Amino acid sequence: GENVEQHPSTLSVQEGDSAVIKCTYSDSASNYFPWYKQELGKGPQLIIDIRSNVGEKKDQRIAVTLNKTAKHFSLHITETQPEDSAVYFCAASFSGNTPLVFGKGTRLSVIA
């Protein structure tokens, strides 16, 4: 089955700097890669996703890149703000009938 590895487990950046979180997946059939942000005491919130037919997707300060050959994808947050502090999870799946498989998460701290 699918296995998703996520790095780093913790990340501290200065406000205004960029943050990058990386994930690798094992199943070449996976074609959908979402990113979730989870704040303390809340459920995961979908922030951006990408499908395997594109290499990059942007939404304001957030971008995701996908390298299908290497089977890895990354989340890029630019101009970080204190409210970006949270735990971020990557995930992968290959159909609507198969579950999302999650990485173990990255705790991002943005220091003002």
Added chain:
Amino acid sequence: ETGVTQSPTHLIKTRGQQVTLRCSSQSGHNTVSWYQQALGQGPQFIFQYYREEENGRGNFPPRFSGLQFPNYSSELNVNALELDDSALYLCASRLGQVAFFGQGTRLTVV
């Protein structure tokens, strides 16, 4: 706001008891998935329901069971609770591959 609501938000149970957690899906979403999230870990897939039928199950014992109703709301039932069942239980309403999560139910087994 995802439109997915879970109840209760917090729950304390004693080892050996049974518990039922509830989820109201986003309107129009006919697939619901349940996940268990231990402290400091990513969500782990328990099972998924599509149009009231279970169509996928993770590595969880049979004492974890579920139901999906015609209005697409759902329940997760856990029998014979163990201390290791203490976790955040998440319900996700799916539209194709896209999943929207509720706020979760924090279950503590003592």
